[in-house]
Amino acid sequence: MVLAHHLIWVAYGWWLPNDLRGSTSHFIESDVIAQLGELHHGRKRIQPASRDIRRFYEQAAEVLRFSLLRFTSAETLILAQAFAQVISWEKYTCYACACGRQPG
Numbered sequence: 343m344v345l346a347h348h349l350i351w352v353a354y355g356w357w358l359p360n361d362l363r364g365s366t367s368h369f370i371e372s373d374v375i376a377q378l379g380e381l382h383h384g385r386k387r388i389q390p391a392s393r394d395i396r397r398f399y400e401q402a403a404e405v406l407r408f409s410l411l412r413f414t415s416a417e418t419l420i421l422a423q424a425f426a427q428v429i430s431w432e433k434y435t436c437y438a439c440a441c442g443r444q445p446g
Contacts, residue, residue: 353411355402362390362398374405418442 350357359367360379364386370376378401403410413421422441429436 353413354408355406355410356399358402362386362395375402378402378405 357365358375358378359365359370360375360381362379364382364384366383367381368383370381378398399410418441422439425439425441428434429439
């Protein structure tokens with residue numbers, strides 16, 4: 343029996359396997375991305391400073407094949423409304439939901 347799901351949906355380029363906060367990845371497929379830093383499986387006990395995470399993703403943006411996917415405020419609202427609509431249609435119980443934007 344499934345009691346609950348915890349879903350994290352991330353747009354292109356925003357949570358790499360070697361993210362400074364840790365990840366659920368077991369390996370890094372891309373040599374270019376591997377050069378950004380070491381893989382840490384699981385969430386790190388001590389989280390890095392926001393400025394370090396921003397610096398990591400500024401460096402990543404320079405080597406990723408495509409531009410980081412950023413949503414406008416209007417697009418973020420559309421995504422939030424779509425989540426709400428599906429939750430309502432399917433009669434899901436949703437205890438929390440956050441739809442946010444990356445700065446920039």
